[in-house]
Amino acid sequence: MRTALSSRFLIGALALAAFSAGCSREGTSGQPTGPSTTSPAAAPEASDPSSQPSATAAPNASTTASAAAAAAPATSPGGAPGKLNVLLISIDSMRADMPWAGYPRDIAPNLTRFAKEAVSYSRHYAVSSYTAMSIGGLLAGRYPSELQRSGYFFSAYPDEELFFPEILQKAGVRTMSAQAHFYFNKNKAGFHQGFDIWDITPGISADNTTDRNITSPQHLELAQKHLSDKANTEGTFFAFYHFLDPHDMYMQHEGIESFGKKARDLYDGEMKFTDLHVGKLIDFVRAQEWGKRTAIVITADHGEAFGEHKMYRHGFELWDVLTHVPLLIHAPGITPRRIDTPRSSIDLAPTILELSGTPTDTKFQGQSLVPELYGKEPEARDVILDLPRTSDNDRKRALIHDRYKIIAYGDDDAFAVYDLVDDPGETKDLQRDKDKKDVVEQMKARYKERSTNIIDVCPKMREKLKGRKKSKPC
Template identity: 25%
Template sequence: IYTVALARASASPNFDLGALGRPWNAAAVALLPVWCSQLVVPADQRALKVLVLAASAMLAFVVARRTRANRPVGAPRRLASALGATAVVVASLVCTPRALLTSPPANAPVADGPNVVLVVLDTVRADHCSLYGYARETTPGLARFAADAQVFERAYSTSAVTLASHASLFTGLHALEHGAHSDELAPTGRPLATSHATLAELLAARGYDTAAFVANHGFLSPVYGLQRGFAHYDARPPRPELAPTPPWVLRRALRELAAPLAPRAWRERAYRGADEVLDATLAWLATTRERPYFAFVNLMDAHAPCVPPAPFDRRFASAPSVLSRDDLYSWRDAVNSGARELDPEVRDELVARYDGGIAFADAELERLWDALRASGELERTLIVITSDHGEAFGEHGQLFHNATVFEEEVGVPLVIRAPRDRVTAGIAARADARDDARADVDGDARADAQGGARAGASVGARATERTGVRERALASGVDLVPTVLDALGLEPRPGLSGRSLLRPPNAPLAVLVENRPIADVRRLAPERLPDQRALVRDEHAWIESFDGRSRLFDLARDPGQRDDLVAREPELARAFAAELADFRARLAQPTSASRRPAKEAGDARDARDALERLGYAR
């Protein structure tokens, strides 16, 4: 519309370029329309963006035309024009968009249920958390928090890619069902189809206040649709010049020119730290509200380039870090392509930085727990802490993530702390069973302990006796939505792939993991980075690659997945292959929860710059 309007106006015999020749007018006409549409309108409302673009373009053009072109231009006016043009350009470069705001559903009822807090520790693998027995004290705060919570010892993400795994957390669907992953038509990933209801949308429809505070401004950008349902969505980048405000080409060019002159800490900072994200979270939680809330917090401090502040930058390091951000990704490309093996000293430095990032996020999270205790909301809040995927350090020839479905990339922490009056009889029974095994009491006292919560539907009568539970049952990212719905007393939506983790499993469990590397990762060595899928059942993991190779591991005996059992256990291998094929065939059947268009390749250009900063694109 803008181009047609300018073309038509320029064709008029009365058209005068004199006014547009002034720097202020030219800058306003060129930059103001796009700038306004980007800043004023939420990213997911494209039709409204077009209208604002057209309206602001016409306004800028009319104002420019009304400027008297024949007025003499003296030095003061030239200076004013130059300053005006500069101001418009600078504003376009440094003005950071505010958090995305959307309207709550019309006539939403005031909900009656617990608050829900979901914390995703981006890139944190379970076996690097001291909560899970890791030698370094990376998560002492989480260990204290989990003392009266459920700790799942065998939890898996649905993918080693942030987009696909978060989409599963939000929808209760596997990647094969929700489709938010990369493919040939969408090399950096498809957005989540609007036909899939997100957890935030479900809770907002029930009257919940919803807010998200996100460090990963790449794959969690509104471009990918995961912001749907959040009335407040804060996915700002760490620095204004990284914001996806136009003109992005100019901003990027200036940033690249200035980068060599900037301090290293400025150049290396690719995302907001846990301190900044939690500052915003706590400020929002401090506001007075009449409704329960759903707060989603994404912390990225364990993600490369891993530059936690002091003292966490040296907590596990024997010497100051010398690897720059570019060094990290050069090593990643060399290792993942097979061109070079990971140097042991480099690995030690990477792991030290990674563990320091986990420890920093863990320490900052204690502020959230303290705030919930101080407000009295802790016992009225369902809290889930997990990760979207892990991180590899050369265990199977890969560095970082987005490459495989081995344990180091998909084994994640999972801690659930349910409100006292919402814990089901299943949890109470498991807690009592553990207490029975440990307590040295007489028979009458034991009978009293067994007679209460095991027969009840809630643990309300035991509200003063919270105890932690270690769960060996398999758990998956698709279990989050059913778990939250169960805590709210709601029936699961038809077609969800997961189960409620507040109840004991009623059937043998198997977990599916699938990974499709994004194009910029796959391009390094397509033959080394094929799509993969894994099925975990009992103590075994079955892995199939799209290049035709299959592997079978006994996780109880071989947690590092070094000893392939396919040749020695052919019958078990065939059984797993058939089970995985059947599992995927069932998921491929459309359901009310998994309907989606056959094609939906989104335009992710707005997120490309952020993905490059986070190492996903080159």
């Protein structure tokens, strides 16, 4: 949940503005791999370390996973094996350039093993570029611009908004969560809606500009406590744990080797520390009898910048380093493979509902990934990134279509178009290339058509919104 800062925010005025507006710091990094294809889950090539997201498994997980798959009911292509438990693990600030995607440092051995047994998405995107918007969109299955919320950076979502755990709860699915940041308190974000159990790790301090807490050990302990209670696991359940430690401040941990003193070096140590605890949680789940009928979903709310576009941390922008994140899914009966078709965390709400066997007539913006998890060939579709106007940033929205990405600034006042294959760093706006005029116009038309499906909702407390106009105040 720590916010990414561009160089223009590093002036002395930022500290005061960020504090008064409730500013948080976040960021990501990683590049897409190219046109949509589907590949077996072989080890990705190391030549493009930022191109492919993935997840990890715990020690000895391959043997356990194979046994679990063998014990699972047989499935037909495109279909899940009945009602499954679902464990959603999100890791704050986890970049796409992880070891299973070619990053040379061994900073996530457990997740890397898990990736080999999972369906791994190499071009998966968070809904937005910082926690408040990304998690809000994930839980609602809709874009944050469509949701009732406050107009501050740390947005609060009211009870009137429907989050998918509420649908699970009403269907009799047990819902539980433990979180590790003060923003997740019940009186802050509103993310607790629909959860039978909602705990916060004890002893955390509140700082809306960074995160000084070390929480993975306590977070793991709470998760295992939840999952050890038969009252929570005797029926179908959904559990959600968002691990925070890779968020800045980046700290060294006893027992984790030092990779150096630079920000990325310290971040890598934080990732290995978090991976250790996530691996223990995966091992714990797979050791339970109910683990044979449990799907595990691992992703991130955003990435992290380490100087790309003169940015550090996250938020404020929609560059790929901030939005391109891993997605790894393992479930009974799946065949591990890599999917290179662009996908979004907006798809996770309908996916989790279908995995748990929960019907719904709710209109989500995304589509369930279950058919392609169980063998159906992925169909191409566009990805939308949504950064609503808040007290700390003007509105930005982006669309990804195949190899191209268009970013719209403000109320579609200006655009930039990039070729993510030839220019994964997003350094060359195709509007400056006369030979790409047709591509630019097609992307603008596609963006404008797709945007008509997003009905913007004016937030409360909108008098401080950045870039607001008298004619269009939100």
